[in-house]
Each structure stands twice: as structure tokens, then as C-alpha cells.
Amino acid sequence: MNIFSQGKRPLHLGKYPMEKIRRVEQTTTRITDQIPRVSKRANFFNRARFGDLGDKPAQEVRRFVTKSPLSKALDVVASSQVPLQDGPVNPQKAPLPEDPQELTNHIKAxxxxxxxxxxxxxxxxxxxxxxHDLQGNPIQARHRYAIVLLIDQGYETMAGSSGDDWISSSQSYRAYLKGSTIACIVADYIRQLGYEARAQTDQDSEVVQTPLILLAGLGELSRIGEVVLNPFLGPRFKSAVITTNLPLVPDQPIDFGLQRFCQTCMKCARECPCSAISFGDKVMFNGYEMWKPDVEACTRYRVTNPGGSSCGRCMKVCPFNRENLLHHRLALWLAIHVPASHPLLIWLDDFLQHGRRQTKWKWWLDLEYREGQLKQAERINTRDLRPQRKAPKHQVIPLYSIEVNPPPDFREAFPVKRGEALKPDR
Ligand code: SF4
Ligand code: SF4
Structure with a gap:
């Protein structure tokens, strides 16, 4: 395998040489056949909306994106696309290539x-x-295939940010908007061809996207928890999905050695402002063997962050958040092919202060809506790396498994049962 050769590439392969990454039968995260379906009500941002995390998160979750004027503008356009996600299917099927691989390549291109x-x-x-949807209505698993898109959040802007300052939610929403636009167009196109298709976006998704990213061979699950890393983008992306009955040829999962790398590297856990990422080993959670994060702490921080709009600091500091330059490709090659190099790569990453805030790339204004008026932000997170920080002696991560979730149609506050979730048998 040579990850340096690109040359002239057919468009369906894209700009990154994903075809050179090792393909495997099973995802590198163990997924059992005992995975319960979860309701949208159990999602922690929705739980915050219903008041399950208390009054302040219930208020702040309604404005943690729109308190920044730029992410508000992005959100307005993204939400206007919700009616375009689904629509009528042409009753007449178009003449399509008979070879499913040719059709798959066409859709990828x-x-x-x-x-x-x-x-x-x-x-x-x-x-x-x-x-179930947010109203408590059952959701049918109605499409056989998923087309999974990753959208880069942009290297330079992230390099200029602390990861949890006033550009953070705009980085997310720029990628969500781009993903939504592409997904809505592709879904509409497939429906015109005579097949069912629905865009599944950040604004309204009927599917949990993380396992689909793994199954579609776009990355491996990382220590950050419910975040997948792509070998070329790292964790610096957002996803959008099109579910469809158009017959497609599935890709296989990938293995680029991330499970071993994350076992040694703890940088995201060290740098998380609210210690929401595990320093420990993987656990079984709802049928997945994974590093389980403290989703409650992460959600609380993201929605109530007083020095910025949301947070993506774990993503920003990760050694795989790279610019795709030649020496980054070399480091990736070593990480994949020489596992014994992992401690050196991790040391080098800290030595070179990768992930520090590079103010030459700060271009945005730190503006915040407060008391109904647009003002200079009162606080700005300018935090930087803290390589001296050690793993805590006792870190306990709550496991909000299906048994402690609110019922799917529960329309009132269902306070989180942190004590229950901390029980060791969960
Ligand atoms: S998004 Fe922020 S708060 Fe959440 S895990 Fe990452 S660094 Fe921690
Ligand atoms: S910072 Fe290190 S441990 Fe965390 S996801 Fe990235 S590689 Fe894995």
C-alpha cells in the first residue's frame, strides 16, 4: 500500500486515497447483535431541551448556537432545508446502469x-x-442502504481557534449546512430516478449516523467516544446521510490502527475542558465496545459554555487533525504501518505543540447576543495546551444505557439519574 500516490484519479474515488486503507470484514469496534434502538428523546441535546439537565441547560440549549450571529445565520439556512429532505418518488423508473457497482460509482462521483x-x-x-421521533411516534426502518458523506470543518480556522470559542458552532454548522445541501440534492435526484431516498441531516435525522460512518468504511471509533476518526481528516468533520432503496454496493469497514493508537494517546481526555472523555479502557455500552464519554458533562458544557458557542476542543487537539501535508502523510504512514512508533508520534505531537491556538488564523469577531442585543462577548476561551495534566486517580463515567432513558413519548422533564448511571453493573 502506498498512501502517497494520488495521480489522476477517477472522480468516484474522491480526493483522499481511502482505497489504500486496509479493509476488514468487521468494524474495529466490536458491535454485538444486541443493539437496542434508541428514541430521539434520549439524545442529550433533546434531554436538555425538555429540562432533564435542569433549568440553565434548558434555557441555554435554545440559544447556544444562535447566540453567535454567524452560526445563527448558518442555522437559519440549514433549517430552511428540512422540507427538502424527503419528497414524492417518480413512479417511473429511469434507465440506469445494470451493474450495481457502476451505479454506486456514479452516485459517489x-x-x-x-x-x-x-x-x-x-x-x-x-x-x-x-x-421514535421527538413526538414519540415510531420510526420505521424503511430503507436498505445508506450513502454516508463526510464534510471537512476546515483546518485553518480550527487551528486558529481554542476549539471552544466563538467560532466553534459556526465550524459545525458550516459543515452541517454543506452536508445537508448535498444530501438534499442527492436524495431528490434518486427520487427522480424512481427510488425512495431521504436526506438525514443534523436538523432532522431518522438514523444514528456514527455506526453508519463505521460501516461505510469512513473511519474508526476513537477515544473521544461517539466520534469517528477518518485517517485523512481525523475527527474534523460532520456527517450527513442519504438513506435509500436504490441498489448500491456497500463498502467495507477500515482498520488504520486507531484502536491501538488511542489506547496510548490520551490527549483528547487531557484537554477536554470538563473531563468528559475517558482515560480508561473500553466498556460495553448498548451493544458497542467503546471508550464511553460522559455525554451528560459534555452536553452541559457545550450548551452553557460562557466563553464561546459550543465546543469541539477534543477534535481540534487530536494528533489526527492534520493539514494533509507531506510530513503529515508520513506520520500517518508510520501510525498505520509501524505501531511501535505510536509513543514517539504522540510525544512528537506534544513536543511540536500541535493543537495550540494559532492566532494568525483568527479572522472572526467575538460577538454574542446578550439581553436581545449583539455585543462584544464578555468572555472568550483562549485556553491552550496543558501537557502536564495527569489522568485523575478516580474517573467515573456514567453509562446512560437504555434502562435509564426517558420514555420515548415523555413530554416533560425526566431528570437524569446520574446515580443510577454510575452503578458499576451498568
Ligand atoms: S466537545 Fe468539548 S466538552 Fe465535549 S468531549 Fe469534546 S472537548 Fe470535551
Ligand atoms: S486525541 Fe489521541 S486518544 Fe484522542 S481520539 Fe485523537 S488519537 Fe485518539
Whole structure:
């Protein structure tokens, strides 16, 4: 395998040489056949909205994106696309290539033509479908396939940010908007071809996207928890999905050695402002063997962050958040092919202060809506690396498994049961 050669590439392969990354039968995260479907009500941002995390998160979750004027503008456009996510299917099927691989390549090339950064296909197993929508209505697992898109959040802007300052939610929403636009166009196109298709976006998704990213061979699950890393983008992306019945050829999962790398590297855990990332080992959670984060602490921090709008600091400081320069490709090659180099790569990453805030790339204004008026932000997170920080002696991560979730149609506050979630048998 040579990850340096790119040359002239067919458009369906995209700009990153994903075809050179090792393919495996099973995801490197163990996924059992016992995965319960979860309701949208159990999602922690929705729990914050219903008041499950208390009054302050309930108030702040309504404005943690729109308190920044730029992410508000992005959110307005992204939410205007919700009616475009689904629609009527042409009753007449178009004449299409008979070879499913040719058809799959055509759809991938279309996604790249529309400016997706990485694209993969997989079957959409029943467990990835949410069980109920936010109104408590059951969701049917109605499409067999998923087209999964990754959208880069942009290296330079992230390099200029602390990861949890006033550009953070705009970085997310820029990628969500781009993903939503591409997904809505591709879904509409497929429906015109005579097949069912629905865009599944950050604004309204019927599917949990993380397992689909794994199954479509776009990355491996990382220590950050419910965040997948792509070998070329690291964790610096957002996803969008198109579910469809158009017959497609699935990709296979990938293995680029991340499980071993994350076992040694703890940088995201060290740098998280609210200690929401595990320093420990993987655990079984709802059928996945994973590093489980403290989702409650992360959500509380992101929605109430007083020095910025949301947070993506774990993503910003990760050694895989790279610029795709030649020496970054070399480091990636070593990480993949020489596992014994991991401690050296991790040391070097800290030695070179990768992940520090590079103010030459700060271009945005620190503005915040307060008391109904747009003002200079009162606080700005300018935090920087803290390589001396050690793992805490006792870190306990709550496991909010299905048994402690609110019922799918529960319309009032259902306070989080942190004590229950901390029980060792969970
Ligand atoms: S998003 Fe921020 S608060 Fe959440 S895990 Fe990452 S660094 Fe921690
Ligand atoms: S910072 Fe290190 S431990 Fe965390 S996801 Fe990135 S590589 Fe893995």
C-alpha cells in the first residue's frame, strides 16, 4: 500500500486515497447483535431541551448556537432545508446502469461533484434507525442502504481557534449546512430516478449516523467516544446521510490502527475542558465496545459554555487533525504501518505543540447576543495546551444505557439519574 500516490484519479474515488486503507470484514469496534434502538428523546441535546439537565441547560440549549450571529445565520439556512429532505418518488423508473457497482460509482462521483470530502456506502441495519421521533411516534426502518458523506470543518480556522470559542458552532454548522445541501440534492435526484431516498441531516435525522460512518468504511471509533476518526481528516468533520432503496454496493469497514493508537494517546481526555472523555479502557455500552464519554458533562458544557458557542476542543487537539501535508502523510504512514512508533508520534505531537491556538488564523469577531442585543462577548476561551495534566486517580463515567432513558413519548422533564448511571453493573 502506498498512501502517497494520488495521480489522476477517477472522480468516484474522491480526493483522499481511502482505497489504500486496509479493509476488514468487521468494524474495529466490536458491535454485538444486541443493539437496542434508541428514541430521539434520549439524545442529550433533546434531554436538555425538555429540562432533564435542569433549568440553565434548558434555557441555554435554545440559544447556544444562535447566540453567535454567524452560526445563527448558518442555522437559519440549514433549517430552511428540512422540507427538502424527503419528497414524492417518480413512479417511473429511469434507465440506469445494470451493474450495481457502476451505479454506486456514479452516485459517489455525484457526491464528490457536489463537494463532499469523503463518501462511503453501507447497508443500514435496523438498529441504526431511531425507534421514535421527538413526538414519540415510531420510526420505521424503511430503507436498505445508506450513502454516508463526510464534510471537512476546515483546518485553518480550527487551528486558529481554542476549539471552544466563538467560532466553534459556526465550524459545525458550516459543515452541517454543506452536508445537508448535498444530501438534499442527492436524495431528490434518486427520487427522480424512481427510488425512495431521504436526506438525514443534523436538523432532522431518522438514523444514528456514527455506526453508519463505521460501516461505510469512513473511519474508526476513537477515544473521544461517539466520534469517528477518518485517517485523512481525523475527527474534523460532520456527517450527513442519504438513506435509500436504490441498489448500491456497500463498502467495507477500515482498520488504520486507531484502536491501538488511542489506547496510548490520551490527549483528547487531557484537554477536554470538563473531563468528559475517558482515560480508561473500553466498556460495553448498548451493544458497542467503546471508550464511553460522559455525554451528560459534555452536553452541559457545550450548551452553557460562557466563553464561546459550543465546543469541539477534543477534535481540534487530536494528533489526527492534520493539514494533509507531506510530513503529515508520513506520520500517518508510520501510525498505520509501524505501531511501535505510536509513543514517539504522540510525544512528537506534544513536543511540536500541535493543537495550540494559532492566532494568525483568527479572522472572526467575538460577538454574542446578550439581553436581545449583539455585543462584544464578555468572555472568550483562549485556553491552550496543558501537557502536564495527569489522568485523575478516580474517573467515573456514567453509562446512560437504555434502562435509564426517558420514555420515548415523555413530554416533560425526566431528570437524569446520574446515580443510577454510575452503578458499576451498568
Ligand atoms: S466537545 Fe468539548 S466538552 Fe465535549 S468531549 Fe469534546 S472537548 Fe470535551
Ligand atoms: S486525541 Fe489521541 S486518544 Fe484522542 S481520539 Fe485523537 S488519537 Fe485518539
Amino acid at each position: 455525484l457526491c464528490y461533484f457536489l463537494d463532499a470530502d469523503v463518501v462511503g456506502m453501507c447497508e443500514a441495519p435496523e438498529y441504526v434507525w431511531y425507534s
